[in-house]
Each structure stands twice: as structure tokens, then as C-alpha cells.
Amino acid sequence: MDYSIRIGGEAGQGIQTIGDTLAHIFAEAGYYVFTSQDYESRIRGGHNSFYIRISDKPKEAMKARLEILLALDKDSITLHGPELSENGQILYDPSLFKQTLEGPRVLSIPFLDLALKHGGSKIMMNSVAIGSIVGMLKMQPEPMIETIQKTFGKKDTEVLEANVKCAKLGYEFALKECLKCSFSVSQVLKPNTLISGNEAIGIGACASGLKFYSGYPMTPSTGIFNFIAEYARDLGIVVEQAEDEISAINMIIGASFAGVRAMTATSGGGFCLMVEGLSLAAMTETPLVVVLAQRPGPATGLPTRTEAAELLFATFAGHGEFPRVIFAPGSPKQALYLTNKAFDLSEKYQILVLILTDQYLADSQWTYDSLDMERLKYVDYRLRGKNFRNILSYNRHSFTESGVSPLGVPGDAHHLIVTDSDEHDEEGHITEDPQIRTRMVEKRLFKKIPYIKREISPPIFFGENPPDTLVVCWGSMYGVVKEVVEELKQDLKLGMLHFSEIYPFPEEDGYLRYFEKAKKVVGVEQNALSQFEKLLGMEKGISFDARINKFDGRPFTVEELKERLIAVAK
Amino acid sequence: MDYSIRIGGEAGQGIQTIGDTLAHIFAEAGYYVFTSQDYESRIRGGHNSFYIRISDKPKEAMKARLEILLALDKDSITLHGPELSENGQILYDPSLFKQTLEGPRVLSIPFLDLALKHGGSKIMMNSVAIGSIVGMLKMQPEPMIETIQKTFGKKDTEVLEANVKCAKLGYEFALKECLKCSFSVSQVLKPNTLISGNEAIGIGACASGLKFYSGYPMTPSTGIFNFIAEYARDLGIVVEQAEDEISAINMIIGASFAGVRAMTATSGGGFCLMVEGLSLAAMTETPLVVVLAQRPGPATGLPTRTEAAELLFATFAGHGEFPRVIFAPGSPKQALYLTNKAFDLSEKYQILVLILTDQYLADSQWTYDSLDMERLKYVDYRLRGKNFRNILSYNRHSFTESGVSPLGVPGDAHHLIVTDSDEHDEEGHITEDPQIRTRMVEKRLFKKIPYIKREISPPIFFGENPPDTLVVCWGSMYGVVKEVVEELKQDLKLGMLHFSEIYPFPEEDGYLRYFEKAKKVVGVEQNALSQFEKLLGMEKGISFDARINKFDGRPFTVEELKERLIAVAK
Amino acid sequence: MLSLNDFIGRQPAWCPGCGNFSILNAFREVMVELQIAPHEIVIVSGIGQAGKFPHYTRCNTFNGLHGRTLPVATGIKLANHHLKVFAVAGDGDCYGEGGNHLIHAIRRNPDIKLFVHNNQVYGLTKGQASPTTMRGVKTKNQPFGTVSEPLNPLALAIALDCSFVARGFAGDPEHLKMVMKEAIKHKGFSLIDILQPCVTYNKFNTYKWYRERVYHLEINYDPRDRIGAFGKALEWGEKIPIGILYKHEKTTLEEQFPIIKGEPLAEQKVDMDKIREIFSKILVKEK
Amino acid sequence: MLSLNDFIGRQPAWCPGCGNFSILNAFREVMVELQIAPHEIVIVSGIGQAGKFPHYTRCNTFNGLHGRTLPVATGIKLANHHLKVFAVAGDGDCYGEGGNHLIHAIRRNPDIKLFVHNNQVYGLTKGQASPTTMRGVKTKNQPFGTVSEPLNPLALAIALDCSFVARGFAGDPEHLKMVMKEAIKHKGFSLIDILQPCVTYNKFNTYKWYRERVYHLEINYDPRDRIGAFGKALEWGEKIPIGILYKHEKTTLEEQFPIIKGEPLAEQKVDMDKIREIFSKILVKEK
Numbered sequence A, B: 001m002d003y004s005i006r007i008g009g010e011a012g013q014g015i016q017t018i019g020d021t022l023a024h025i026f027a028e029a030g031y032y033v034f035t036s037q038d039y040e041s042r043i044r045g046g047h048n049s050f051y052i053r054i055s056d057k058p059k060e061a062m063k064a065r066l067e068i069l070l071a072l073d074k075d076s077i078t079l080h081g082p083e084l085s086e087n088g089q090i091l092y093d094p095s096l097f098k099q100t101l102e103g104p105r106v107l108s109i110p111f112l113d114l115a116l117k118h119g120g121s122k123i124m125m126n127s128v129a130i131g132s133i134v135g136m137l138k139m140q141p142e143p144m145i146e147t148i149q150k151t152f153g154k155k156d157t158e159v160l161e162a163n164v165k166c167a168k169l170g171y172e173f174a175l176k177e178c179l180k181c182s183f184s185v186s187q188v189l190k191p192n193t194l195i196s197g198n199e200a201i202g203i204g205a206c207a208s209g210l211k212f213y214s215g216y217p218m219t220p221s222t223g224i225f226n227f228i229a230e231y232a233r234d235l236g237i238v239v240e241q242a243e244d245e246i247s248a249i250n251m252i253i254g255a256s257f258a259g260v261r262a263m264t265a266t267s268g269g270g271f272c273l274m275v276e277g278l279s280l281a282a283m284t285e286t287p288l289v290v291v292l293a294q295r296p297g298p299a300t301g302l303p304t305r306t307e308a309a310e311l312l313f314a315t316f317a318g319h320g321e322f323p324r325v326i327f328a329p330g331s332p333k334q335a336l337y338l339t340n341k342a343f344d345l346s347e348k349y350q351i352l353v354l355i356l357t358d359q360y361l362a363d364s365q366w367t368y369d370s371l372d373m374e375r376l377k378y379v380d381y382r383l384r385g386k387n388f389r390n391i392l393s394y395n396r397h398s399f400t401e402s403g404v405s406p407l408g409v410p411g412d413a414h415h416l417i418v419t420d421s422d423e424h425d426e427e428g429h430i431t432e433d434p435q436i437r438t439r440m441v442e443k444r445l446f447k448k449i450p451y452i453k454r455e456i457s458p459p460i461f462f463g464e465n466p467p468d469t470l471v472v473c474w475g476s477m478y479g480v481v482k483e484v485v486e487e488l489k490q491d492l493k494l495g496m497l498h499f500s501e502i503y504p505f506p507e508e509d510g511y512l513r514y515f516e517k518a519k520k521v522v523g524v525e526q527n528a529l530s531q532f533e534k535l536l537g538m539e540k541g542i543s544f545d546a547r548i549n550k551f552d553g554r555p556f557t558v559e560e561l562k563e564r565l566i567a568v569a570k
Numbered sequence C, D: 001m002l003s004l005n006d007f008i009g010r011q012p013a014w015c016p017g018c019g020n021f022s023i024l025n026a027f028r029e030v031m032v033e034l035q036i037a038p039h040e041i042v043i044v045s046g047i048g049q050a051g052k053f054p055h056y057t058r059c060n061t062f063n064g065l066h067g068r069t070l071p072v073a074t075g076i077k078l079a080n081h082h083l084k085v086f087a088v089a090g091d092g093d094c095y096g097e098g099g100n101h102l103i104h105a106i107r108r109n110p111d112i113k114l115f116v117h118n119n120q121v122y123g124l125t126k127g128q129a130s131p132t133t134m135r136g137v138k139t140k141n142q143p144f145g146t147v148s149e150p151l152n153p154l155a156l157a158i159a160l161d162c163s164f165v166a167r168g169f170a171g172d173p174e175h176l177k178m179v180m181k182e183a184i185k186h187k188g189f190s191l192i193d194i195l196q197p198c199v200t201y202n203k204f205n206t207y208k209w210y211r212e213r214v215y216h217l218e219i220n221y222d223p224r225d226r227i228g229a230f231g232k233a234l235e236w237g238e239k240i241p242i243g244i245l246y247k248h249e250k251t252t253l254e255e256q257f258p259i260i261k262g263e264p265l266a267e268q269k270v271d272m273d274k275i276r277e278i279f280s281k282i283l284v285k286e287k
């Protein structure tokens, strides 16, 4: 069982609500779900769509071929009609747009009419549509009702009742009318968790003891801001929207200096404005976690679409030389644990950790059967309270074996915490001394980096070993590459290496043997310039034999990547 | 003949005036001169010094060993006394600081006393000191008098006369007293030009038709701003100090869009703030020249000192992917011609060109026997006036074979110039279309880059061919590496490659054979991470066998580099 | 004769009912009434709903970055002061991200007309508080309610002695046209803060809310009295004045550069002979 | 008992005669008189001559970037509102590079004391015009003279309804100390613009120039009248008022976050059990 559903319509029609609710229903019912969003930079009109994949086995990528297309506007049919599979069904309400479709692959349901008659408002149409899809799949109605109840639970019961009623109507209508629907879902039992990339980062941050968030809205990072703001009261997090990204980064630096874990998230344009701040954090050895949610550039580019073209920028961003760690999770699960690791490393080594995502991962939802919360680590590396008061003397930037100096909390003791964006001495005061300068560079850079490299996990290998063709990818390419490799691995002797802990490269370099063993190395990147390949070339002297790039702002589908991979691997 | 002179004292004592005047005197007298400055980030006090090298052959680097030390403060003696050569002389006025020096290597002249008595003011001391050094060198007094006349020509004649008088007194005093001075200068005839890195960039820009400059002061780039402002009235250049660097970059983008050549210059921290603007210029295909004058970071670092640690940042700065050209001149002469080339390429291909310098080059002065002004190129690539009015239809971003679309001047015709930081169609309007997006990326990136690569000159080779040891350097390392290679080339079979047109690497890659032929490749860089080596590794798969780095903020002296090079080359 | 047809651009991507439509229409009508041709105009805009404005009419267009309209517009004006330069921005754009440029553009006083589409919310990014959002308003990103004092752009501009300071309302297009025309006729930096209902995200400051409060400045109101204007600018709440609050002429930025007193910079020829002559003094030594 | 000795830091690198010295001394004396200990204070400064300030006394110090003092200070205050947070900046720093942060810090109203060492020039970078440089002043970088209207920081702050707005003069240290003490006692964002002669680069606004103009606000001056204060703030030229121009209490930023009503954020324990409990609702499904 492996069905793909696409819900298309104008911005403002509720596409996202329908998609999100369906995804939760499916997860609740015990299926594995994968969703992805496609939207324009506008609030009403245009054309958006929401993709859902549902299966009894984990699926972590998008297919081009659709089983169900819920069309709320004409464009859905023009754009996505051709993607319908042989047994696919278009679901629509003819009254919504002046077009009547004929044929066995069409199911027409009067969403609007049912909503107005039985729900009392136009917006209930969405519940009818949700019910219809659940009905088409011949699923049990209970998870649907439960999920709707959860979603509308906070609103008044009348609205809730009406929605449930509308969903049921849609459900029954579809069950009855869609005799030609050949869908049948396997019986599964245990409900799954459903989380998006942005939510995973949000949870990861909150569960790492985040206490201060400052940000400036920017798609596709805003979801993180929203998530953290939602939990701010319960978890005691101060969230403050900044006047610009420069302020955001400097505020979190201030907060981190004052003794709390702090974070910001942004996208390319905003990240540009934060770059001077990164360098400031490095010089003052202030722990800092920054999320860069990539989207297609240059400049404003395609602000709601996806690309991963800021890896090299992120790796070298900031004036002067300083250490940094770069993570690029490949899934919400990785995002959760890597965000936690980001906070840990950042405070342990008093360095900057960047988390790179992109619109595709940020807005995608994946299911898991439970995520292990015990894996989330919290160690407070700061010198606080009594521990701080009891030491005899203190220098914020004292030279140590590991390059890491004790990180005191200002005000907790009579010791003063002094730090400076200028080169400074151990106490933190401005210095012009060439020897101290040299030692400080060594401390920040050469001493810390070897320790940090030991903390970095090697890439994940998957597939045939040794592989004929090794597919190398990073970040959000994980799911789609894995699915394609899984499918083709036996025929083509494929293996894949996925990097999520990108920089610095890990001390343990056993993974290099895959490059040696493979006859052909192929890079898959969502950018034009093969940035990860360049980085690997720079750091490890490795170059690839072929590469697959995509830079039109749309994520790879399984089919597209498969076709392109066969073409180069053969 | 090859003498090194250092003038040391507190900030505010006039060190720079003395040094600069002497350098001009020597150049006027027909010698080759090289100067370099060492100063702190303060206006009064502390310790600064000005280094001058004078020879009858071109010398383009600094030596540690000194022939004359003019000490205006005690620190000069503590810090630079040990650098005095065997026949070296310390020149000082005992009344200036409570210390009397004895011995044959000391010349004491009552600067202050002579100045007060014969010049009438304390500040005339500097003229006495200037005269003393000219006298110690047993040079003819005429170039000195001429230069002082030029310098003070604008002030009232009384001041001028007094300064000349003081200089003559110092001159005669030294001639008479410094019997032990064993200096003697060769007779040379033709006067030389003396220009600094910053001046060369200023001239290069003005001579490329610069019409608009906006900047925000930041050491060591401010000299460029000063220079351009000085010529603004004569050359018809609008200069406007911006409220911040973000404004500066956006103002010049506006001016360039409106049809004039525009530039800004900054240093690392300011450059960080401009990075989003670089991406904007790229997306809108607005020609742009930006100077990044490097200094030691991270953050404020050592704001008045030197380092070249922003190469990788500059190469990948900005969100999204776009072409850029990076130049890093190795001398004022290269700076002059490369600045001119920067403007030409930038407008021809409608791209960003970055010029990287550092404090060392920015503030150093070199002499040349005349620079060829005919080599300076000015071609107006814009579609203006009648030419613009006469075309039938116009699209700012039309697809063309070369990727370059016609660059019209707004207002010159009825055709509208539309451009956008969002991805756009040929007309310049926002688009979300994946095909147009892909073609636009190809236009901006893949079509233009091959043409640009053809314009890039290969690195300069110097030394023994084939070399046993190849020394690779870039930017301001040129002079010091060249001198050391010159000295050692026969003993060690040394060759050097110097890159000034850094990125992209040139199409013509004959220079790669030097890497193949050499037994050992050594990189010399004024940074900790060997950034150029990394870039070469990324782009050409080349790695070095050894590397010499310096990151204490002070430039290499000939002696230091020689010693370190011998150690690795052997 | 120019007609409205000369100002029809791309199809707007704004929500039906958005206040931006009437600002767009007012602008087009003003251009026709003043007979200013599309190619004489440059509109510089940022990112946000307001930032899309120039695409929906016809003009030279520089749609740049979020927050950076004014420096780009200033660069354009200095390079070619014959162009009629407009800057169109959102309240987030101009008062948030671009706040510093606003202050300094006012100080410089280039002859630029700035329209701020002030919907008191971040529209394009889906409803966060903007600098003009009223205190206490809760959004997804302001879970404790908006904690900052709303920015009063008119008081700010008057404090900076802005040459022309006005407020318009998208729901009163005739008045808005009058204000636009006066701003265009005025020489010097002109700020029009335009109350612009956002029907999707601002459920508080609706058409109705504004209509109940907005009133035209009294006939005998004197826009030359700075302290009086400041007092008037502080009025916000039960009654909100619209019209020209403060106005006085002063030398513009571009008038202060003697080299562009006449021909615009963009039309001045590059004289390589003169350049060579000047720099030969430095670069070439007589042999 | 704290004494002046507790506030002796590194050797200042300022020019002899610089106005910064007396500001530094005033600050030290105020700390002793109010018995505020070095470790209770955080001074956040930027880059410039003024930015070196905290090194020359003893305190917790964050000497950050040029222009960015206020966001850092705000972050610190929100993370630990028990600390006494000062921001020390130059006029270029605070009104130029950092102008946007000033506007929005005033709107937020954290209980931060901001000292702007206003020498009407860029000191550390050698004499360029700053936002407060007077019109017409020529420098190397302003070859046509300063073309912009000087920024009036007090009028600006009053327009933004800043909680405490004052002007001091480095040449009148007793008065300056009084103003500093009042600012410290006041709850809310406090701006003290301090006239600070730069003996090296500002040959126009000298000690003498200031002395001839500066006068103490009249005894009956009412700092609670906003419009009156605005009028007073416009006085600049023949007479320059110093003292507390505008003052009123309002809720501070930090008071508006209920979660830090009590313990500062920096002292609140991270409760992993609670966190796990909350997120297990999302992450863990009953089997």
C-alpha cells in the first residue's frame, strides 16, 4: 500500500488545513505518512498544493504519480491532472469552478452544497473534503473524528459538531459513490507521531533548555519562531521579535552572554545580516545556535520554494577565522537530535553551531513510531552560583589545554566577566600584543577544532557494499535518495552516503573507503554549483564523476531522481 | 645601496607626516622607496611607527634590520633598538624623553630646541627630524626643500619658510655631527612616482569613470574614501557618507541601476553588512565594484593591523548562487590596473567584482618610474540616449547567447527598465515559473562564467624554471615573497606563483604545469587557515606540501620569511 | 495624452478587498492627472505586499530587498535627479527592517516621495506584529501580546524635521490623491504614511475601525508650525487626523552637490583626457 | 564600602583633554555614591572612542560591535533583569550605524541606561561627519560640506515617547552626575546624550563653544509635558539646555513577560522532566 494524494487550490482556500488534518488522521490511524508543501508568496489566490503520501511502510519522499487529486481550483487539474496514475481519482466539486469533468477517474462531490446545508458555512467544505478522502480510502472513520475533535477542541462545540458532521457526510458520500475507487488500505494498529522539520527543530531547541529566542520573520524559518512562541509560556522562554536580523543575532548573543541558552532562525537574506554577529560570537566565545532555512536565491529569489545553495556561504560566513559546526539534518528525526546536539556542542566548546535546513524539509512532515526523548541531552556547562563564587580567580578567556575557558555567568559572583570584539587578553581586555594574538587564534581555532572533530559522527551509509555507484548527498536529500537507492540498489549495485553532520568533517574517516571502492561517485544536490562536492573536494581532495542538480525551486520526486540516476549510473 | 629607516613615536606626534614627507623626498630624488605603517587603534599616545626603505633598485618589501631609527619616544628604542644593524644609527632628541643614550651608534640632535628657537613652534620639530635624516644620508638638500615646499605650499609662506629653515638646520646638524654615519647614497637621476595601495585603487576607480561613491568609514579602507572625496569636485563624483554599510551598498546599487559607475570600500565587519546587497546586485544584474580591505578578525580583531583571512568568505559571500570576480592586487601598480579591469568586467558582464586588499597593502607606498595611463580602459557598455531610444523593444533581462542582456539607462527612452530581487522573467517581473527560473540561473551563472574565465589572466611566475620548490602566494604577499625568492632562487631552485586575479580561475591553465614540475609546493599566507590553498584545492584539486602562515597582525619581513622558507624548502 | 491604460501592469496578487488596491488606483490616477509618463518614473520597492506595487502599474522598477528601498532610491536620485523617484514600502519594511534608512533619508532630504502602506501588520509573512501594531495585540509570534509602544511615524518624521509629512487613508482615495499630488509638487523628501487595511491579518484595525476615527485636518490647520504639527501627530486613538501635517521647503540633498547643479550625473560624459591629465601629476614623472 | 579604587580599570587610550575622561570619572563617582558594585553592573559598548569606556573602569563588560550595543544590552536585560545594564556608545555608533536599534529599544523600554558620548564627529576613524555634525562642516570625507540636517537625538527620543530623555555635558561633571543618578533611579529606558568635546577632530564644537551655550533647565521646567519637552529639545544654537528634558514612567519590557516576573531567566532551572512530559504528547504515541 502506497498512495499519494495532492490537494490543490488557491492560497486562502484552506489547502494547508485539509492537508495537515488528513496527515494527522492517517498518522493517528497508524499509517506512515509523508507530506510536502508547495506554495506561492501570496496570501490569497494563485495556486498552492499539499502533498500527502500514505503507506504501511515508512516513506520519506514525494512521488510524482498521484492516486488522489483533490482539486479545489482549475489549475490543480491543469498542473497535476497529468500526474494521476492509472487508477487515480480526481476529487472535486463542479460548482467551485466552471468545469465539468467526465470519466471513470473522476469523483464529484458537492462540497460546498453539503457544507452550506449541513455545516452552515462555506468553510466547512474543507471538512467535507477531508471526509471524502478518508471515505475514498475506505478507512475506518474513528481516527478522523478523533483528529477533528482534537483540532477544533478549543473552539466552541457547535463548530466542532458541524465539522464532524460535514466530515462524516463527505465520508459517507465517498464510500457510497466511489465504487470505482480501487483503494484499499491495510489494517494497521499503532498510531504514529507526525512532525515537520520546523517542529522538530522547535522541540529540539526547547528540549535543550532554550530560554531565549529572538527572530525576524522569514519564510521558511518562521515555523520555528511560531513553534517556540507557542510553548513560551509553558516552558518559560522569552521570545522577542526583533526590528531586524542584526538585532536578533545581537540580542541572542547578549542573552547567551548573560547565561541562558539562546537561538535564532532565519533564511538567506536575514542570515546575510547576521554574519557580522557570527563573527562577534566567535570572538567573544559566546555559545550560539543559528538556524538557516534555505530557499532559492540570489536575493529574494523564490521565497516560498526550496533550494540548498547556501552551504559554502554558511561554511565561510563571517569575517576573520573561527571554528563553527554545521549540521544539515535529512529528516525531522535527525533535526530533533541534531538540534539538541547543536546546543550541547555550542555551549561545551563556546562556539557557533549552524543548522541548515531548507523549505522542503522545514515544511515536510514525517511519521515515526515514537521518538526517544531519553536521547535528548542536557548538560549545563556554565560556571554558576556557588561554583562560580567559590573559585579564587577568574579570567573569562584564560588559556587552557583544550582551548575552552570557564564560562561564568555575570552577576553570580564577584568575579567580573569581560569580553571584547577586539582581540583581547585572558581577562578579556583589548590587546595589541602579537604574542597574545597568536595564542588566542590558536586557542580559538587550533585547540578546539580537534576536540570538536571527535564529536562529529560520520555519514550514514546505506545500500550495497561495496557499491558500483556511490550516491553522495546531504541535508534534505536524504529521504528521496534513500528511496531511490533502495529501489535500484540491487540492479545497479548502488550505495549512498548521507552527510548530516557536515562541518568540520569527522575525525573518524572510515567512510572514505566507500569513495575508494566505488567505481563511480554521483552527487545529488538541490543547487546549481554542487556545493557539497566542492567542500568535500576542498577538505578531502575528493571529486565526483557525475552530479545531479536541480535548481528550479521544486523538490525532487522519486521518479525524477530515479530516472536521472539511472541515466548517470548506467 | 639599501637602507631601512624606522620612525617611531606616539600617535599624534607626526610620525606619519615625517615618514610620508621623507618618502616623497626620496622618490623625488630618484630613489626607489618602499614604506609600511604600523599603528594602533588610538589617536594620541601608544606607539606607532613608519618604515621606509630606500634603494637604487626597486624594493618592494620590508626588512627587519634597520639602518636608521628615528626615536620620538622611549618605546621606539625598546621595541626597535634590537633591529638596528651593525652600522645602524639611532637618531633622537634626549630632551624628548628622560633617557640618554651613549655610544657610537647614537646621534642626538636637539629637535625640539632647534624647532622652538628657529621655527617658533614645537611642531617644526618634525622638519628638523626630516632634515636630519636627509643629512645623515648625505643626500643633496634640493629634493627635500622642493618636497617641503610642495607639502606646505598651500599654507602661508611664513610657515613654509620656517619649515624649510628647520629642515635645513637638521640637515646641516646631521651632516656635521654624524661623522660616524657610514651611509652614502648612489647618485640617481630620474624622480619616481610614489603611490600607496589605497591611492592606486582611488586612481584606478576615478580613471574608470567612477561617478558615485558611498561608504562608511572603516580602517583600512578609509583612505580610498578620502582619496576619492579629494578629487570629487574636479572629476564630478558624488560622494555620500552612508549611515551604515547596508545603506552604502544599496545606494551604489541604486546609482549603478540609474546609469553611473559606482563603488564602495569597506573592511570585514562592514563587508558582512553588505553581503545581502551583493546578492541583490547579482539578482538584478547590476554592475558593482566593492573593495574589501582586510584586517585581522574575527569581529573587531586588531583593527589597524593586517591579515588576509577573508578570501573564502568573499568568494562565497551572499545567499544563493551567482557569479563574481575576485581580484587581490599584490602591489599599488597591480591595484591600479586591476581596479580599472574590475570596472570594465563588472559593467561588461553586469556582475559583482570584489577587490581584496589588506592593511599592509592599503597603507604601503611603492615607487615606480611612471605608470602607463594609456593602459587604463574605458568602454561604456550601457545602452544610452539615442541608441536606447532607437531600439524597438526592450527587456531588461532578455535571454541571450552570452547571458548578458542589454543594460539600458532608465529615463533615456520610453522603454521601461524593470528589475527585481525576486526571480523574474525577461521583462523583470516576478515569476514563479520553474522553467524560467532554471533558464535564469543558467543565464546568470553558466552562460556568463565561461566568458568571464577567458578574461582572467593567469598567475605570474617568477624564479627558476622548473623549480624544485614552488612558492605559491596571492595578494599583498607579492613583494616580500618575490624578494625572498629572488635572493634564494639559485641556492634552492625556487620559483614563485603569484595570484592577483583570484577567482574564477582563468580558462588558460598552463600555470598548472608548475605544480606538476615542482618537487615541493609551499604556500605563504597571512592567515591561519591557508585559505588560498583551500580554494585551489577545491577548484583544481591541488594541495601543498608545506605552508607558512602568519596571523599576529604584523606583515612578514624579508628576514622572517627567508628564515621560514629555508626551513621548509630544505 | 497619457491615460489610465498606460499604467496597467501585471495582475495583482493581493487579497480581494486589500487596501493596497485603492492606493494603486490613486497612484495611477494621479500619474494621469499630472501627465507623468511611465518612463519618467522610477519606483523603488522592498519586499512585502506593498513591495509588489510597481509590478502592478507601469514604470521603471527596482524591486529590491526588504527594508532597503530608501538607500536605493537615494542612489538613483543622486545619479539622475531628473527622474521622479518614488519609494513604496510596507510598515515592517520601512519602520522595522529599514528604520535606520528612514531616519537618515529624512536628514538628507532627497526629493523622493515615500509611500508607506501601513497596515500595522506583517502581511506577506502572515500576520506578525509590525512596528505600528498596537500594544497588547496577540499574534502567533507575540504570545504575550505586543509589548512595544507602537511607532508614531509622523511624530518621528517631524522630530527629524522632515520636509513633508502626511497621512492618507486607503479608504479615502480622493483625499489620498490630493495628498499624493501635494507631495509630488513639493520639493524635498515626502513621507506619506497610508493607513491600509489588511483584511486578512489585521482584524483590529479594519476599514470600519479607521473610518470611525479618521478625519480631515481642519481648514485652518497650519502645517508650517512644527510644534503644532508634533501635537497633531500625537493624536491617535479616538480621532486620527489625515492630511498634510507638516511641510516646509529646504535645500534638497541633490542641490547640495555643485557638480550636479545642471546635468544629471548619469548624463555627464567621462572625460578620459581630463582624468589622465589630473592623475599624470601623480603617476607620471618627467624624465 | 565601595570606593573609587574599586572602579579603576586599564589605562585610557584617549587623547589628553578628551571629554571622555570626565564622563568616566562621573560614572565612577556615581557608582561609589550609589554603592553599586562592579559585578552588579554590565556595560555593553560598541566600537569607537566611547566604546573603550568599560575597559577603563571595572564591571562586567561586553564590548561588542560598532552600532550594536542596544540589542546586546536588551538580550542581557531580558536574560537577567537583576543586572544593572548600561549601554555606552558614540554618536556615530548609536545614531548612525545603530540608529534602528535606538528607535526600537526606546519602543521596547527595557530598563537600560544609555550614555551617548556625543562629540559630533567620528573620533576613532579620524574625523568624519557623524549624524550630529552640524551642517556645512567640511571634512576629508565631506568635501562639499556636511549636507544632512543634524540629527536631534532628544527630539527623536521624545517623538518615540522615550521614558527618560536627558542631556549632559562633559564639561559640567557635577550636573552630569546628577543626571546619571536620576537616570539610574528612574525605571525604564533612559537616554543621556552627553556633549563630549573631541579636542582632536572637532574644532568647531569645543569646550568653549559648548560652555558659551549650555545652560541648566529652569527650576520650574516640567519634564512631564511631552509637547513642552519637544519644544525644549528643538533649542540648539545660541542656547543649549542640559538636564532632564522628558521623563515618565511606563511598564518596562521585562515586566511584560510574566515568566520573568520573579526569578531572572538566567537563574531559572531547566526542568527536563517537564519538557519531556510536554513533548511526549507530540513525540510519543501510546503503543
Ligand SMILES: Cc1ncc(C[n+]2csc(CCOP(=O)(O)OP(=O)(O)O)c2C)c(N)n1
Residues within 6 Å of the ligand: A216, A217, A218, A219, A245, A269, A270, A273, A300, C047, C048, C049, C050, C051, C065, C066, C089, C090, C091, C092, C093, C094, C117, C119, C121, C122, C123, C124, C125, C130
Ligand atoms: C532581510 C529579510 N528579512 C525578512 C524577510 C521576510 N519578509 C518578507 S515581507 C516581510 C514583512 C512584510 O511586512 P510589511 O513590510 O509590513 O509589508 P506588508 O506585507 O504588510 O505590506 C518580511 C519580514 C525578507 N524578505 N528579507
Ligand SMILES: Cc1ncc(C[n+]2csc(CCOP(=O)(O)OP(=O)(O)O)c2C)c(N)n1
Residues within 6 Å of the ligand: B216, B217, B218, B219, B245, B269, B270, B273, B300, D047, D048, D049, D050, D051, D065, D066, D089, D090, D091, D092, D093, D094, D117, D119, D121, D122, D123, D124, D125, D130
Ligand atoms: C561595521 C563597522 N563599520 C565601521 C567601523 C569603523 N568604525 C570604528 S569606530 C567608528 C566611528 C566612531 O565614531 P563614534 O561612534 O561617534 O565614536 P567616537 O570615536 O567618536 O567616540 C567607525 C565608523 C566598524 N568598526 N564597524
Ligand code: SF4
Residues within 6 Å of the ligand: A043, A044, C013, C014, C015, C017, C018, C019, C020, C049, C119, C123, C124, C197, C198, C199, C200, C201
Ligand atoms: S495579506 Fe493583507 S496586506 Fe497582504 S494582500 Fe492580503 S489583505 Fe493585503
Ligand code: SF4
Residues within 6 Å of the ligand: B043, B044, D013, D014, D015, D017, D018, D019, D020, D049, D119, D123, D124, D197, D198, D199, D200, D201
Ligand atoms: S579623537 Fe577625540 S574623542 Fe577620540 S580620544 Fe581623542 S579627543 Fe577623545
Ligand SMILES: [Mg+2]
Residues within 6 Å of the ligand: C048, C090, C091, C092, C117, C118, C119, C120, C121, C122, C123, C130
Ligand atoms: Mg505591513
Ligand SMILES: [Mg+2]
Residues within 6 Å of the ligand: D048, D090, D091, D092, D117, D118, D119, D120, D121, D122, D123, D130
Ligand atoms: Mg563620535
